[in-house]
Amino acid sequence: MSRSADGIYNFMGLKNYISDIYNGVKSLITGMKVTGHYITHPKEIITQQYPENRDTLKMFERFRGEVVLIHDENNQHKCTGCSACELACPNGSIEIISGKETDPETGKSTKIIDTFVYHLSMCTFCNLCILSCPTDAIKMAQDFEHSVFDRSKLTKVLNKPGSKIMPGVK
């Protein structure tokens, strides 16, 4: 109840007062419904019991664990050695050491990769290398257990020994 300047009680104020209480209680009940739903649905719990569920744990698709060079069953990859990823990398985690290969039939020489060096210890998992790759040769893998006892183990060579570029990829 509010009183106006001329001293008359304004009963619109009382109406507002009651509707205030009504709306307040309504919004509180809405909130309690949400948390009430959570507590009655224990299957919706998000927490993962990590070391226990290691065998069944599957990280979701978008999780960025580490950069890998995709190899198919013939030990072939799509990397042309263009070093677009090396240029895109903001902190120099990728080093491409390229070589030359001469086609025996045409005699033309093409650029190929010799070693794809990836410094996991420097990587910020920003995904820019994957976005910049013109041939989609690299992707982010979901593996996240990277701890090692020796720092040098975090410097990885991504192209497998003896691997070749997939025919037709330019």
Added chain:
Amino acid sequence: MNFNIYDFTDFVNSINVWLNTVFPPAAADIAGFVIIGICFLTFITLLGLSLVYIERKVCAFFQQRLGPMRVGFWGTAQTIADIIKLIFKEPLVSKGSDKFLFNLAAFIVIIAPFMAIAAVPFAKGLHVLDFDIGLFFITAVSSIGVTGILLAGWSSNNKYSLIGAMRSGAQIVSYELSVILSLLTIIILTGSLQLSVIVESQRDGWWIFKGNIPAVIAFFIFIIASTAESNRGPFDMAEAESELTAGFHTEYSGIKFAYFFLAEYINLFIIAAVGATVFFGGWMPLHIGNFEFFNNIMDFIPPIIWFFGKIAAIIFLIMWFKWTFPRLRIDQLLTLEWKYLLPINLVNLLLMALVALSGWHL
């Protein structure tokens, strides 16, 4: 010794008789006090440990988490690990603080709920202090706690502590009014402040059902106001982590911090016990008037289980509040009390008087 889970009167008397045969009368009294003291200390310790664990679990489930899971089965030993850690921590006293008051405050905070718990009727015959003014006693001694909070804030020599303590003082003094008025609404019906009489008056139905609409309104006001009185969320401005680090107990560490923590949970228990006793019949099983068959089935469940079941339900409701609602600002808090709860409470009290006079209650 005849132990009966439905009525502890004989059991307690037989202990008393046994003590009198073993000791001379004066020593028997002292031995009785000591036994009761040890019982309560054990009970309070177990209560604190289990309530902290329950709170963490309930909170976790409200937020779609699992809570403590590592220590013991489903994290049941987590609070024991916590208390061991707190015992081994150094009880720091900050520079420039009033050392006497600083140490005293932690004890005052814990003494209040220790005194109040004595008047709680646990079951038939299991009731330490059955004063004529039992309810008044509980509300009176539980407000001693605010003195401890104010002392803690003042003696810490820390601005956060002082602001937290002042907020807490304003809050408890304001909401005490609503708690007592909402209890008075039921006292109109019982006509007595003695807790055993209040429980006995609900033999044919609990007041929340018998007392018509005013009793339901009174219960909701009671639960809101007592949540605020115990400094629990959403009224936890006294310790508002985001603005005051930890409020009045910022400077406390180790076991003295544990006292504040324990006091909060015993207060929670006492609030739930008072609410259960006044509105839900205390240890009285659910009775519907003269419906003998139903009443007899309900009597089969021991009163102590009824009592703790009711307390668990009320504590769960208060935890639900804490983990759902956002914290109020200090002005919103005082507005809620002085502009909403108190006027509603006074109107409700009038309404209850009308109901009692007209005999509309059952």
